[in-house]
Amino acid sequence: MEELNQFSMPRIGDMAPDFEAVTTKGKIKLSDFAKDKWIVMFSHPADFTPVCTTEMTGFALRKGEFDELNTELLGLSIDSIHAHLAWVQNVKNNTGVYFNFPIIADLDMSVSKKYGMLMENESTTAAVRAVFFIDPSKKIRLIMYYPLNVGRNMDEIIRSLKALQTADKYKVALPLDWVPGEKVIVPPPATLEEVENRLNDKSIELIDFYLAKKSI
Numbered sequence: 390m391e392e393l394n395q396f397s398m399p400r401i402g403d404m405a406p407d408f409e410a411v412t413t414k415g416k417i418k419l420s421d422f423a424k425d426k427w428i429v430m431f432s433h434p435a436d437f438t439p440v441c442t443t444e445m446t447g448f449a450l451r452k453g454e455f456d457e458l459n460t461e462l463l464g465l466s467i468d469s470i471h472a473h474l475a476w477v478q479n480v481k482n483n484t485g486v487y488f489n490f491p492i493i494a495d496l497d498m499s500v501s502k503k504y505g506m507l508m509e510n511e512s513t514t515a516a517v518r519a520v521f522f523i524d525p526s527k528k529i530r531l532i533m534y535y536p537l538n539v540g541r542n543m544d545e546i547i548r549s550l551k552a553l554q555t556a557d558k559y560k561v562a563l564p565l566d567w568v569p570g571e572k573v574i575v576p577p578p579a580t581l582e583e584v585e586n587r588l589n590d591k592s593i594e595l596i597d598f599y600l601a602k603k604s605i
């Protein structure tokens with residue numbers, strides 16, 4: 390893959406750039422993650438800051454849901470491993486919440502640069518709040534970017550992960566505000582024969598030939 394410059398960004402559909410990094414759970418290499426796991430990798434601007442503490446607490450409190458979705462969590466900031474360790478202990482002592490997932494200490498910014506987490510007009514030294522959804526083949530499937538001063542929405546992160554996994558499993562698309570249990574979108578027909586079949590299919594909710602929903 391072409392070398393990415395400091396502020397270039399991988400895009401949806403790209404293979405996730407590989408890296409080796411120091412984390413709160415020891416050294417890890419992205420390509421060593423289990424081949425059947427999804428990965429949600431997220432950056433935060435800095436340890437010992439308020440919004441970041443609420444966000445990391447959110448990931449920690451809902452880690453069980455990510456486990457059920459066969460998904461590994463992987464945090465990152467441009468802080469030292471010592472700062473990470475101290476922050477994790479500090480939050481645990483203050484609130485009882487333990488950040489029980491690896492957090493990358495990206496002091497040399499090498500991972501942040503590969504993933505376009507540094508946005509020069511926001512900060513050249515702190516990563517923005519990025520979330521990368523990486524599928525088991527290590528392809529980037531969805532990217533979120535939030536600025537330094539706005540925390541993310543954990544429900545939306547989990548909803549997006551469920552939507553991606555549902556799309557893959559059932560070969561469907563998901564409409565506005567979809568949540569599990571609701572009808573899904575049947576991919577639009579590509580041939581006249583498929584149009585005819587669809588018009589006669591009693592198992593789907595047909596709004597028009599190009600828009601149909603079904604229960605899964």
Ligand code: BEZ
Binds near residue numbers: 438441442515537538
């Ligand atoms: C925060 O997490 O509160 C924060 C971090 C960096 C810049 C602004 C806010």
